[in-house]
Amino acid sequence: xxxxxxxxxxxxxxxxxxxxxxxxxLGASVCITVDGETVVDLWGGHADAARTRPWQRDTILNxxxxxxxxxxxxxxxVADRGELDVTAPVSRxxxxxxxxxxxxxxxxxxxxxxxxxxxxxxxxxxxxxxxWGKVTxxxxxxxxxxxxGTASGYHVITQGFLVGEVLRRIxxxxxxxxxxxxxxxxxxxxxxxGLPESEEPRVAELVAPVGGSTMPFADPxxxxxxxxxxxxxxxxxxxxxxxxxxxxxxxxxxxxRAVAGVxxxxxxxxxxxxxxxxxxxxxxxxxxxxxxxTDLVLAMPVxxxxxxxxxxxxxxxxxxxxxxxxxxxxxxxxxxxxxFTYVPNRLAGAGDTRGFGLLMAMWEAQxxx
Numbered sequence: 297x298x299x300x301x302x303x304x305x306x307x308x309x310x311x312x313x314x315x316x317x318x319x320x321x322l323g324a325s326v327c328i329t330v331d332g333e334t335v336v337d338l339w340g341g342h343a344d345a346a347r348t349r350p351w352q353r354d355t356i357l358n359x360x361x362x363x364x365x366x367x368x369x370x371x372x373x374v375a376d377r378g379e380l381d382v383t384a385p386v387s388r389x390x391x392x393x394x395x396x397x398x399x400x401x402x403x404x405x406x407x408x409x410x411x412x413x414x415x416x417x418x419x420x421x422x423x424x425x426x427x428w429g430k431v432t433x434x435x436x437x438x439x440x441x442x443x444x445g446t447a448s449g450y451h452v453i454t455q456g457f458l459v460g461e462v463l464r465r466i467x468x469x470x471x472x473x474x475x476x477x478x479x480x481x482x483x484x485x486x487x488x489x490g491l492p493e494s495e496e497p498r499v500a501e502l503v504a505p506v507g508g509s510t511m512p513f514a515d516p517x518x519x520x521x522x523x524x525x526x527x528x529x530x531x532x533x534x535x536x537x538x539x540x541x542x543x544x545x546x547x548x549x550x551x552x553r554a555v556a557g558v559x560x561x562x563x564x565x566x567x568x569x570x571x572x573x574x575x576x577x578x579x580x581x582x583x584x585x586x587x588x589x590t591d592l593v594l595a596m597p598v599x600x601x602x603x604x605x606x607x608x609x610x611x612x613x614x615x616x617x618x619x620x621x622x623x624x625x626x627x628x629x630x631x632x633x634x635x636f637t638y639v640p641n642r643l644a645g646a647g648d649t650r651g652f653g654l655l656m657a658m659w660e661a662q663x664x665x
Contacts, residue, residue: 298353299338307657308336315650316340322503322642323351326654327552329560329635332568336658337553343500343641356486356551357500358533359639360620363548366487366558367456368407368582368603370475371463376566376578379466382407382602386458389465396439405444406451406458408586408600412440413458414449414593415522422532425453426541428470432461441519442592448600449592452523456544459603472542483569485558487550491539499539499549500641502530505622513595523593528621530643546621552637559628559635562616580630582606582616604628611664625651632662 297316301309305328315321323341327334343349343357374380380389382403387394393401398411405411416431417438424431435454442449451458460471467474472490480487488495513520528546532538538547557569562582566574585606588599599606604616612631619625622643627636636658638651659665 297338297340299340300334300336301338302335305336305658305661307661308654309338311653311657312338312340315653320642320644320650321640322347323355323500324638324640325351325355325552326638327556327636328658329556329563331633332560332564334553334556339551345501345503351500352498354486354498354551355500356488356495356498356549356554357639357641358502358539359548359550359555359624360528360533360546360622361452361618362555362620362624362626362637362639363489363543364455364545365555365604365616365618365626366475366479366489366548367459367471367544369558369561370471370479371403371407371459371603372578372582373478373573374463374466374474375581376574380462382581386462389462390436392433392436395437398440398444401440401444403459403462404586404602406455406462407603409448409451409455409591410445410587410600411451411458412442412444412449413438413454414441414451414519415454415525420526422526422528422538425526425543426537428457428542432457441522445587447589447592448587448598449519450523450594451545452593453528453543453545456546460542460544470542471544479558479573482571482573483557483561485550485554487548487554487558489544489548490542491549493536493540495549496536496539502533502622503642504530505642505644520593520595550639552639555626555637555639556635559616559626559637563628563630563633563635583614583630611659619651623648623651625655627655632664634658634662
């Protein structure tokens with residue numbers, strides 16, 4: 297284990313070190329900020345399955361759906377500037393989207409996974425995800441799978457294309473470019489949606505879990521099976537083609553330090569790293585619950601705000617969070633002005649407790665539990 301841990305959060309370091317010493321981890325990083333200041337920044341283990349590459353301070357990796365938190369923040373930023381009205385119909389910005397009865401679907405429906413477009417009606421391949429025009433065109437043309445706004449149904453991979461296309465229509469920039477120019481560069485955040493080839497040597501290899509599957513459903517419903525297509529396993533995610541593409545719901549490449557630093561903007565009222573990106577009101581809009589109840593895809597209770605799950609099992613109610621396939625976790629606690637991010641390269645399936653153990657240690661240090 298390498299890095300820094302404030303004495304107050306020493307239990308987090310102890311849990312992380314235990315994980316690295318066990319068979320549960322291969323390599324990982326964890327970062328915590330409080331009031332925008334880093335109190336934990338740890339990394340360790342190996343960046344490859346053969347254990348020939350030590351995990352370095354600047355090692356980065358695909359974080360799957362933690363990418364959604366970066367996409368959501370970008371949308372909140374554009375909304376805070378007055379360029380995007382999240383209550384407006386998507387068709388205001390993307391006229392073709394009104395087809396097939398979707399004229400009343402709002403941008404908030406996209407951000408809260410309640411648009412009814414949790415997957416594609418037509419078969420798509422991993423290679424199709426590299427063709428922005430094709431996959432967004434298919435989504436614009438198809439009917440929702442359920443009445444928009446009535447329930448959430450986790451948009452595993454479609455959400456990034458939907459939100460990203462709205463933002464592209466408004467700003468004239470792809471989501472990856474918009475995020476880089478408006479968020480990553482100002483905050484000096486080492487996070488990429490569309491990874492330059494020059495950064496490839498730093499990328500950690502993702503390793504499949506024992507048994508090879510991260511899917512939590514042994515017998516998926518048709519809606520669950522559709523949302524999980526195409527297969528987003530490590531073979532795809534370890535490829536140069538995947539990392540080079542812009543898939544804003546699932547192919548972001550970064551580390552815990554980068555994600556925690558970006559989410560500090562939300563935890564600290566719109567400002568982090570000496571830079572104000574949003575007004576305080578604009579940052580707190582993410583907490584506005586749009587839909588709650590049993591998610592049609594995840595089959596579990598979720599309260600979705602604008603791009604994040606809100607509160608729920610968290611000690612503080614004004615907490616935004618989400619995770620990524622295989623174990624990554626990202627959280628912004630607006631009450632404690634705290635962010636937490638954990639990203640591993642050994643993926644795990646249902647029942648994975650690595651990240652939650654680190655969260656418990658953090659909450660105990662903060663005397664929240």
